[in-house]
Amino acid sequence: MKELLDDEPGKKILLLGNEAIVRGAMEAGIGHGSTYPGTPSSEIGNTFEKVAKEYGMYFEYSANEKVALEVGAAAAVSGVRSMVWMKHVGVNVAADALMTLMYCGTRAGLVIVAAGDPSVHSSQNEQDNRYYSLLGNIPMLEPTTPQEAKEMVKHAFDLSEKLELPVLVRTTTRINHARGIVTFGELKPPAKKGHFEKEPGRFVAVPSTAINNHPRLLNHMKEAEPLSEESPFTIEYDGKEPELHIVSSGAGFNYALEAKEVHDLSVKILKLGMTNPFPKDKVSKFIKDAKRVLVVEELEPFLEDKITQIAKEVNPKLEIYGKHTGHFSRLYEYNPDIVMKAISELLELDVKDESLKPKEFSLPTRPPSLCPGCPHRATYYAVKRALGKKEAVFSTDIGCYTLGIQDPMNMADFLLCMGSSVGAAGGFSKNTDQKVFAFLGDSTFFHSGLPALVSGVYNQHDFVYVIMDNRTTAMTGHQPHPGTGITGMGDPAPMLSIENLARGAGVEFVETVDPFDIEKTTEVFRKAIEHPGIAVVIPKHACVLIEEGKIKEPLYVIDKEVCTQCHVCTDKFGCTALVRDGDVVSINATLCIGCGQCAQVCPFDAIIQEVK
Amino acid sequence: MTNIEIVGVGGQGILTSSQVIGKAAMAKGLDVFMSEVHGMAQRGGVVVTTVKLGEKVYSPLIGDGDADVILGFEPIETYRAISKASEDTWVVTNTAPIVPFTVSTGKQTYPDIGEIYKALDEVTDKFVKMDARKLAIEAGAAITQNIVMVGALTATGVLPMSKEEMLDSVRQSVPERFMEINEKAFLKGFEQI
Ligand SMILES: Cc1ncc(C[n+]2csc(CCOP(=O)(O)OP(=O)(O)O)c2C)c(N)n1
Ligand code: SF4
Ligand code: SF4
Numbered sequence: 001m002k003e004l005l006d007d008e009p010g011k012k013i014l015l016l017g018n019e020a021i022v023r024g025a026m027e028a029g030i031g032h033g034s035t036y037p038g039t040p041s042s043e044i045g046n047t048f049e050k051v052a053k054e055y056g057m058y059f060e061y062s063a064n065e066k067v068a069l070e071v072g073a074a075a076a077v078s079g080v081r082s083m084v085w086m087k088h089v090g091v092n093v094a095a096d097a098l099m100t101l102m103y104c105g106t107r108a109g110l111v112i113v114a115a116g117d118p119s120v121h122s123s124q125n126e127q128d129n130r131y132y133s134l135l136g137n138i139p140m141l142e143p144t145t146p147q148e149a150k151e152m153v154k155h156a157f158d159l160s161e162k163l164e165l166p167v168l169v170r171t172t173t174r175i176n177h178a179r180g181i182v183t184f185g186e187l188k189p190p191a192k193k194g195h196f197e198k199e200p201g202r203f204v205a206v207p208s209t210a211i212n213n214h215p216r217l218l219n220h221m222k223e224a225e226p227l228s229e230e231s232p233f234t235i236e237y238d239g240k241e242p243e244l245h246i247v248s249s250g251a252g253f254n255y256a257l258e259a260k261e262v263h264d265l266s267v268k269i270l271k272l273g274m275t276n277p278f279p280k281d282k283v284s285k286f287i288k289d290a291k292r293v294l295v296v297e298e299l300e301p302f303l304e305d306k307i308t309q310i311a312k313e314v315n316p317k318l319e320i321y322g323k324h325t326g327h328f329s330r331l332y333e334y335n336p337d338i339v340m341k342a343i344s345e346l347l348e349l350d351v352k353d354e355s356l357k358p359k360e361f362s363l364p365t366r367p368p369s370l371c372p373g374c375p376h377r378a379t380y381y382a383v384k385r386a387l388g389k390k391e392a393v394f395s396t397d398i399g400c401y402t403l404g405i406q407d408p409m410n411m412a413d414f415l416l417c418m419g420s421s422v423g424a425a426g427g428f429s430k431n432t433d434q435k436v437f438a439f440l441g442d443s444t445f446f447h448s449g450l451p452a453l454v455s456g457v458y459n460q461h462d463f464v465y466v467i468m469d470n471r472t473t474a475m476t477g478h479q480p481h482p483g484t485g486i487t488g489m490g491d492p493a494p495m496l497s498i499e500n501l502a503r504g505a506g507v508e509f510v511e512t513v514d515p516f517d518i519e520k521t522t523e524v525f526r527k528a529i530e531h532p533g534i535a536v537v538i539p540k541h542a543c544v545l546i547e548e549g550k551i552k553e554p555l556y557v558i559d560k561e562v563c564t565q566c567h568v569c570t571d572k573f574g575c576t577a578l579v580r581d582g583d584v585v586s587i588n589a590t591l592c593i594g595c596g597q598c599a600q601v602c603p604f605d606a607i608i609q610e611v612k
Numbered sequence: 613m614t615n616i617e618i619v620g621v622g623g624q625g626i627l628t629s630s631q632v633i634g635k636a637a638m639a640k641g642l643d644v645f646m647s648e649v650h651g652m653a654q655r656g657g658v659v660v661t662t663v664k665l666g667e668k669v670y671s672p673l674i675g676d677g678d679a680d681v682i683l684g685f686e687p688i689e690t691y692r693a694i695s696k697a698s699e700d701t702w703v704v705t706n707t708a709p710i711v712p713f714t715v716s717t718g719k720q721t722y723p724d725i726g727e728i729y730k731a732l733d734e735v736t737d738k739f740v741k742m743d744a745r746k747l748a749i750e751a752g753a754a755i756t757q758n759i760v761m762v763g764a765l766t767a768t769g770v771l772p773m774s775k776e777e778m779l780d781s782v783r784q785s786v787p788e789r790f791m792e793i794n795e796k797a798f799l800k801g802f803e804q805i
Contacts, residue, residue, distance in 0.1 A: 014634050014644060039651035122651035145645070178672040179631075179646040181638055258670035262613070336675035354698040355677035359731040363688050364720040366621065366712040368657035400655070407717060476651065576656060576713040588716075590754075 001050045007187040015182040017175045018043035020146035021113060023182065024153030025083045026055055028109065031191025032075035033059040034068040036447065037476040038087030039122035040176035041115035045085070045488065046477055053489050057190040061479055061488040064418075064447040065090035069097045069112070076110035076166070077203060079194030081157055085113035088129045089417065093448070095132070100205045101166060102136045103213035105220065108194065109157030110166040112138075115176050118251075118298045118333035124398065124417060126332070128299035129170055133276035137217050139224045140168040140276040141233065142250045146180040152233060152273070154185070159227065163220045168276075172298065174251040174333060225277045233273020234282060242268035244346055245287060247303055248296040249275050255339035256296045263340075265347065278306050284314045294346060295322035298334050321346060369403055372577035373551060373595035375541035376401040376468055378515035380409045381573050381601065382539075383437065383466070385518075386525035390435060393428050395463075397421035397440035397449075400474045400543075404439065408574040411439070419448025426452070426461030435529060436463035443473035443481040445498060450505075456534050457506045464528045465507075465536045467498055468515075470543040478546055502536040509535035516541055518600045544593055554610045555594045558585055562606035573601045613666035614770060615674045618761075619693045620685025621710045622649075622659050625758030628785060629683075630661045632762050636773045636781035637665035647672035656713070658689060665772070677701075680770045683761055685744070686710050691728050702738045702768045704805070706761060708745035740764065740805055747800040753790070756797035763801025775802065 003013060004023050015023065021044050025033065033052065035045045045061065052059035058075075062068035065086040072084035086094065091114045098112070114132070117123040133140035141156055143149040149171060156167040201209055202216075228234075237257060244265075248256050249272040260267050270286045272279065287293050287307065295304040304322040311318040321327045327342040328334070344351045370377050379401075396402055396412040397420065405412035414424050425438035440449050445467050453465065473479040480486045485495035502510045509531045513524045521539060528535035542549030563585060570580045575598050577591035587598075587607075599607040616633065620626050627648055634644045647662045662674050677698040684690025684705035697703055707725070714720040732739045742764065748757035759782055765771065766778045773781075779798055786794045 012638065014631070014638050016648070043650060121649075174647055174672055177648050177650055179634060179644070179648060180669075180672070181644055254671035255673070261668070261670060335673045336671060336678070340675065353677065355695045356697045356699070356701070356732075356735045358691075358694060358735045361691065361723045361728055361731070363692055364712050364715045364722055366656070366658050366689075366714070368622070368655035369713050371655060403655070407714075407719060570717055574713070574717055576716065579711060579716040580718045588711075 001047055002054070004047065004051050005054055005187070006184065009184055009186045011184040012181050013184065014179055015146050016043055016179050017146040017149050017171065017177065019047050020150040020182045021085070021153050022047045022051065023184065024150035025111070026187055027150070027185045028154045028157040029081055029188030029191050030083055031057050031080035032072060032082040033057065034062050034071045035085045036062055036065045036068050036090060037473055037479045038090050039476055040117055040173045041085050041087050041113060042476045042479070043176070044113065045479060049488055049490065055190055059488050061481065063482055065094040066097050069094040069101070072110060073097070073101050073106070075194070076106040076108045078196040079108045081109045081191045083111045083113065083153070085115070087123065088114055088116040088127055089124065090114070091129055091132055099136050102138060103210055103217050104203050104205060105164040105216070106160060106166055107164065108191065109160040111153060111156040111160060111169060112166055113153070113169045113171060116170065116172040118172055121173055126299065128302060130275065130302045131300070133168055133170070137221050138168045138276065139163060139165060139221070139274070140170055141274050142170050142272070143175055144250060144253050144271070145175070146178055147182045148233065149175055150182055155232070162227070163224050165217070165220050172251050172333070221277055228274040228277045228279045229281050231274035231279065234279060235271045235273070236286070237269040237271065239266045239268040242266055244343065245290040245293040246270070246296055247272065247283065247286065247293060247307060249273070249303060250298060252296040252298050252334050252339065255334055255336045256343070258336055259340045259343050265343065267343065272303065275303065280310060283307060284310055287311060287318055288314050290315065290318060292319040292321060292346065294327065294342060295320065296328070296339055300330055367406065369406060369576050370400060371544060372575050372591045373544040373593040373597070374400065375470055375515045375539065375543070376404065377409070377573065377575060378518055378597050379466065379468055379521065379539040380404050380411050382515060382518050382521035383411065383525050384572070385522045386529060392435040392437055393432070395421045395425040395428060395436060395438045397438070397444050398475070399441035399444055401439055401441055401468050408571055418444050419452055422449050422452035422456060422465065425463040425465070426456045426459065429462040437466060438463055439466045439468060442467060442469040442471065442483050442498065446482045446496070450501065453502065453507070453534070454505050460533060462533055464525070465534050467536065467538045469498060469538050469540040471548055472543050472546050474543045474545065478543070498538055507534050507536050510538070511536070512538040512540050514541050515539035516595065516597060518597065544595065551593045551595050553594050555587070555589055555592045556596060556599055556607050557587055557610045559606050559608050562604055564604055564606070566603065568603060569598045569601050569607065573598060613664060613669060614772065615679045616663040616681045616683060616765065617674050617679040617693055617696045618661045618663065618683045618685070619689045620659055621689065622656050624659070624685045625755060626659050626661050626685060629758040629762050630663050632778070632781045632785045633663050633765070633771070634665070635785065636778050639781065640773055640777060642666060642772065643669045645669040645672045658692070660693065681765055681768055683765050685758070685761060687725050687728065688723065691732070694732070697736065699736055701736070702740065702770060703732060703736060704740045704761070704764050704768065706744035706757065707741050708743055742801070742804040744801065748797050751797035751800050752793035756794050759794045759797040760801035763798035764804045767802045767805035
């Protein structure tokens with residue numbers, strides 16, 4: 001991705017939306033970037049990992065989104081252009097800082113990219129983050145393509161400085177993970193170090209400043225109104241004698257434009273680029289003489305409700321179609337079919353369904369699963385063995401290990417969000433007589449598991465706190481974290497010890513164990529289960545997909561002579577390289593990585609290393 | 613507009629194959645809009661990637677019946693995507709199955725592939741199957757099966773890019789030392805149609 005650093009205005013390159021966002025920030029002369037990874041925003045950080053140093057800016061993975069925003073805010077008020085990015089639910093974590101940051105505002109440009117995930121491809125919910133722009137009075141832009149994402153990020157820095165407010169760039173999966181042709185603009189040199197000019201009457205959020213900062217914010221939002229009306233990203237697509245007016249923003253717009261162009265429809269489209277403040281005059285003009293308007297936007301009726309409000313004043317007879325009329329759903333992402341269907345219903349077009357309809361088969365599902373050799377599987381297996389017939393509640397968390405919800409592990413009973421495993425485990429332990437486990441990863445521990453641990457020790461909660469240390473943030477693409485000894489820019493860093501942190505918090509039972517040693521791990525869990533209060537167990541083994549965890553051959557095979565077909569390996573352990581065909585078990589050699597865990601699981605020693 | 617739906621399983625090199633196509637189209641001066649899968653689904657889950665190219669492309673997803681080609685890296689995944697095909701669509705599939713863990717643990721069953729092929733032959737004349745894994749091994753490395761698939765896609769003649777232009781794009785997308793094997797893989801795939 002070094003090509004991103006080419007200073008060749010006019011050059012065309014095929015970029016992922018997330019890469020285009022990075023380029024846009026560098027065309028704006030960014031000096032600071034911070035984030036906590038999360039799909040679909042993660043590749044922004046992965047890209048900065050590769051280019052930040054050479055470009056000459058500062059970039060970090062912060063412990064969580066709130067910290068990332070606070071670090072970025074300080075940079076921006078010191079005069080350094082900054083960008084902070086996260087997945088949609090990351091904004092929930094950062095929201096406390098964000099709501100008051102809006103009161104204080106910024107000096108240098110501060111751009112917040114929040115990446116939504118309609119259809120929950122890789123998330124715990126599909127909340128519509130556009131409402132944050134209303135809650136916090138945050139100017140907001142909604143790109144539709146990688147090219148536009150680049151341009152909007154660049155523009156957002158200027159906007160932010162003009163308004164002295166942070167600006168929200170709200171994307172969704174089909175922008176972040178779309179790839180398109182992007183034309184480079186001029187690359188600006190990175191922002192140099194700043195200097196923080198003190199202004200406590202503005203930047204110290206106490207009641208006496210808040211009372212003045214709130215009207216300050218509203219005044220700046222007032223100034224933003226004409227900028228929204230004239231936004232270069234709000235574009236009208238004309239249609240001759242339009243039978244239908246369409247207002248749209250974000251990914252949904254692409255499907256509307258496609259319908260218009262491909263089917264040569266006589267519709268008129270107003271694409272909104274800046275959606276907070278809402279460009280009231282622009283939309284009023286657009287709908288004033290219209291008969292019918294269709295609002296195309298994924299998730300909530302954010303634009304639709306505004307238009308309904310405005311229409312009451314400027315065109316009370318206007319027929320408004322969208323979610324309230326059932327033409328669109330508030331659920332899931334859209335696609336060309338969904339949008340075309342709504343349009344054709346209104347235009348009374350006959351769209352033929354030409355799709356093939358072969359005989360139906362019931363197909364097996366193919367959910368994502370723990371990799372062959374994954375250390376998390378061994379941990380779950382050991383817990384199960386240690387518990388034996390004892391019942392337990394498994395309060396889990398977000399990471400690869402959440403796949404422990406699957407067969408044959410079935411060790412996930414409760415989960416809300418990152419860090420929730422720990423607080424909830426405490427709640428279960430205080431309010432039931434069940435044995436309780438909290439499962440969370442190392443990255444999640446640093447993100448939000450730490451304050452909950454402190455709270456649990458203080459309140460004398462009683463559960464086994466399992467920190468599955470695979471030396472990385474695996475699920476989102478193997479980013480470093482405070483325990484890995486390396487920074488986002490690839491420099492050495494102090495390697496924070498989870499053991500010391502737990503002991504420092506007052507936990508007496510802290511044991512680290514290699515989960516690949518299943519016998520010993522089981523033993524540790526047996527002791528932990530007996531321990532009153534919080535017992536911290538740290539199964540520590542690197543994810544097999546990172547360098548540290550790479551496993552060398554030989555692979556393992558099943559000795560058919562010795563195998564009794566007891567199926568412990570497939571039905572209790574369940575590595576995905578173990579294949580059961582009827583009663584016969586074998587190991588898929590293209591999937592097996594030779595970790596040897598299954599050999600320990602087999603009660604008959606039928607799983608052996610392959611001799612070549 | 614040319615619409616290509618590429619489907620398969622995480623880890624099969626689908627992202628690289630879609631980028632080979634996208635880059636070739638861009639080199640030819642065409643517009644390109646694609647959608648990719650990053651994140652959780654890659655852990656052995658279903659991967660669906662879309663490549664749309666033409667004078668002007670408006671969105672990164674393909675509607676039902678609107679694909680010009682379904683390039684399936686795994687037989688049941690090809691079938692799963694079939695609603696994107698019409699009678700005019702080339703349906704090109706790799707026949708090498710990847711059994712999901714829901715099947716290998718004995719909980720669900722993998723359907724009779726022969727029956728699925730028969731059902732597809734009944735509804736379209738443009739159904740092509742090949743063992744891309746075998747062809748890739750013959751070319752020199754199993755990991756080149758994604759390039760075998762790109763070769764077959766090129767041979768359908770649906771792409772506005774020539775065989776040479778596609779080969780160029782392959783050369784630019786793989787490391788120098790694997791160039792020869794990948795060229796071979798491409799040609800092996802190309803010969804299948
Ligand atoms: C607030 C929030 N931020 C980010 C994410 C995305 N995310 C999901 S799990 C995860 C971390 C996984 O790392 P770890 O806990 O170490 O577990 P691993 O995947 O390595 O097993 C992240 C960043 C999220 N779901 N919610
Ligand atoms: S990526 Fe690593 S942690 Fe995640 S499932 Fe695979 S081996 Fe396990
Ligand atoms: S050795 Fe056994 S447990 Fe490890 S990857 Fe191979 S089959 Fe799976």
